[in-house]
Amino acid sequence: MDVVALIGRILFVLLFLGSAFGHFTQSAAMAGYAASRGLPQPRLAVIGSGVLMLVGALMVLLGIWLDLGALLLVLFLVPTAVLMHPFWKETDATNKQNEMVSFQKDISLAGAALLILALYAGHGADLGLTITDPLF
Known part of the structure; x- marks a missing residue:
C-alpha cells in the first residue's frame, strides 16, 4: 500500500504544482481576475496563494x-472557493454553471x-x- 499511497499523493499534487x-x-x-472579484492587494494575493500551493x-x-502540507492546501482551497467562485452571485446561467463547477472542485479537493x-x-x-513523521 505504500506505493499506492505515494502514487495517490503524486496524482493529487499535480494540479497544485501546475497552478x-x-x-x-x-x-x-x-491579479486582474482577483481584482475583478474584489480582492484587496490582488497581486500579493496571487503570489501568496501560489506560495501556499507550492509549499503545501x-x-x-x-x-x-x-x-x-495537506492543511496548507485546505487553507488555500476553501477561501479560494468562496472568494473566487461565488456562483450564487452570478446571473448568467453559463457563468453560474462554470463558477459552480470551480467551487465544487475546490471544495472536493x-x-x-x-x-x-x-x-x-x-x-x-x-x-x-515519507521523509518525516506527521507533525500533528
Whole structure:
C-alpha cells in the first residue's frame, strides 16, 4: 500500500504544482481576475496563494510533514472557493454553471486534503514512503 499511497499523493499534487507555476508566471493576468472579484492587494494575493500551493504540494509530494502540507492546501482551497467562485452571485446561467463547477472542485479537493491530513496524522508511520513523521 505504500506505493499506492505515494502514487495517490503524486496524482493529487499535480494540479497544485501546475497552478502554482501559473500563479508565478501569469501573476499579472491572475491579479486582474482577483481584482475583478474584489480582492484587496490582488497581486500579493496571487503570489501568496501560489506560495501556499507550492509549499503545501511539495510537502505532500515529498512526505515532509505531509499532514501540515495537506492543511496548507485546505487553507488555500476553501477561501479560494468562496472568494473566487461565488456562483450564487452570478446571473448568467453559463457563468453560474462554470463558477459552480470551480467551487465544487475546490471544495472536493479540500475534502481530499482533509482526508490526507487525517490519514497521515493518524497512521503516517504505517503508510510509509515519507521523509518525516506527521507533525500533528
